Amino acid sequence: MTTTPTPSIFDGSQLAAIKRQSRSNDPAALKAAAQQFEALFLQMVLKSMREATPKDGLFDNDQTRLYESLLDQQMGQVLARRGGPDGKGGLGLAGLIESQLSRNAVDADLARFPEGLPLSAPASPRALDPVRSPVPLPTVTPPALPMSTAPAAPSGTEAAPGAAKPVTTSPVAAGFVDMIWADAVQASRTTGIPAQFIVAQAALETGWGRSEPRRADGRPSHNLFGIKAGRNWSGDVVEAVTTEYVDGVAQQKVERFRAYGSQAEAMRDYANLLISSPRYAGVLGVTDAAAFARGLQRAGYATDPAYADKLTRIIGGQTLASVVPT
Known part of the structure; x- marks a missing residue:
């Protein structure tokens, strides 16, 4: 079975890749961004769990806490991508975020369409x-x-007669x-x-x-x-x-x-x-x-x-x- 490697928290190219995808309206950008949000949430959960643990151990020092912080960040990335029993992700939060961002993108697309016929109050x-x-x-x-039956274009936006409007x-x-x-x-x-x-x-x-x-x-x-x-x-x-x-x-x-x-x-x-x-x-x-x-x-x-x-x-x-x- 082929699996997608989990990115390292030290790899700064991931953010640049998401930016490139978003500029080209690549749907994969939404999925990647949603996974990053879920990873961040999981990191906060892990951090809260560690803060609730007593700090009186022999290895409780600044170096250990730094290592645990880096480990939690990497674990968040892993769980967000492959944490579920079906291999599709951890909490399912990424899917909900992706769905919501997709709906918002659709509303933005609608704003660019020409106005329809006047509508009475619903x-x-x-x-x-x-x-x-x-x-x-x-x-x-x-x-x-x-x-x-198609709605007419709003006043002032009609193309000149004979002019082909690029679509x-x-x-x-x-x-x-x-x-x-x-x-x-x-x-x-x-x-x-x-x-x-x-x-x-x-x-x-x-x-x-x-x-x-x-x-x-x-x-x-x-x-x-x-x-x-x-x-x-x-x-x-x-x-x-x-x-x-x-x-x-x-x-x-x-x-x-x-x-x-x-x-x-x-x-x-x-x-x-x-x-x-x-x-x-x-x-x-x-x-x-x-x-x-x-x-x-x-x-x-x-x-x-x-x-x-x-x-x-x-x-x-x-x-x-x-x-x-x-």
């Missing part, structure tokens, strides 16, 4: 706790999506769309919702696949839509840190989410949720981006008061347009 947000129903999935043929394709977004597009098309046939709307919502919920909830052993949960595991859910469950809004105030919470065996299964469950719950009846067959997003918001799909605005911007943004199959 209804009071509610946490998603859907009721699973064994209703058979009908087949609905989605109507053709007119070109005019940079994101490798992360392209890989994510390629991975789930076929399943999104199937969900579209069931719900009448355009496939690009479904992909956009999955991108918003998972940060283009970068912050999907993971199982305890590191395997993906394939939960593409942030669907929580309510009392009626009998399948697998994962726990993850998420941001919930209570009375408009963001709070970090650990919530239980549904886990699936594949992305196709997640798509089917998403489609079943929409067609079997009366509160989502208003979004079925909707082909207007803003109306679809507002419908989800009013139905209480998410607690984020800006959820509809974010989703509308992704649907009408250049990132999605550059990677969706034509």
Whole structure:
């Protein structure tokens, strides 16, 4: 078995490597930074344990304390990388930090997208706790999506007539769309919702696949839509840190989410949720981006008061347009 060597605490090149990766938007930079945070936490734990130990021994001197300090720092690095029984890390703190940093990166990406259509004030947000129903999935043929459904560019930012606006394709977004597009098309046939709307919502919920909830052993949960595991859910469950809004105030919470065996299964469950719950009846067959997003918001799909605005911007943004199959 091949293992990745644990870096030495005397190797200053590790920080430089993380800086280089972050400048190139390499996802590995998030993982490396998260591991360093976990290593630092473990070092503090070890230091506290040693401080609680009596210091009356024969070898209690400055030299021994220096050695123990260096040893604790190196042990923190080792435990953060290979301390778990499955070889995937010690406390799992790095994974939670990586997930949170990925979500923040997605919010930063959204800020660069053009503004969507004006949105009316959303209804009071509610946490998603859907009721699973064994209703058979009908087949609905989605109507053709007119070109005019995409949000217009804000005033003053339109390109001159005949001028081609350069579009940079994101490798992360392209890989994510390629991975789930076929399943999104199937969900579209069931719900009448355009496939690009479904992909956009999955991108918003998972940060283009970068912050999907993971199982305890590191395997993906394939939960593409942030669907929580309510009392009626009998399948697998994962726990993850998420941001919930209570009375408009963001709070970090650990919530239980549904886990699936594949992305196709997640798509089917998403489609079943929409067609079997009366509160989502208003979004079925909707082909207007803003109306679809507002419908989800009013139905209480998410607690984020800006959820509809974010989703509308992704649907009408250049990132999605550059990677969706034509």
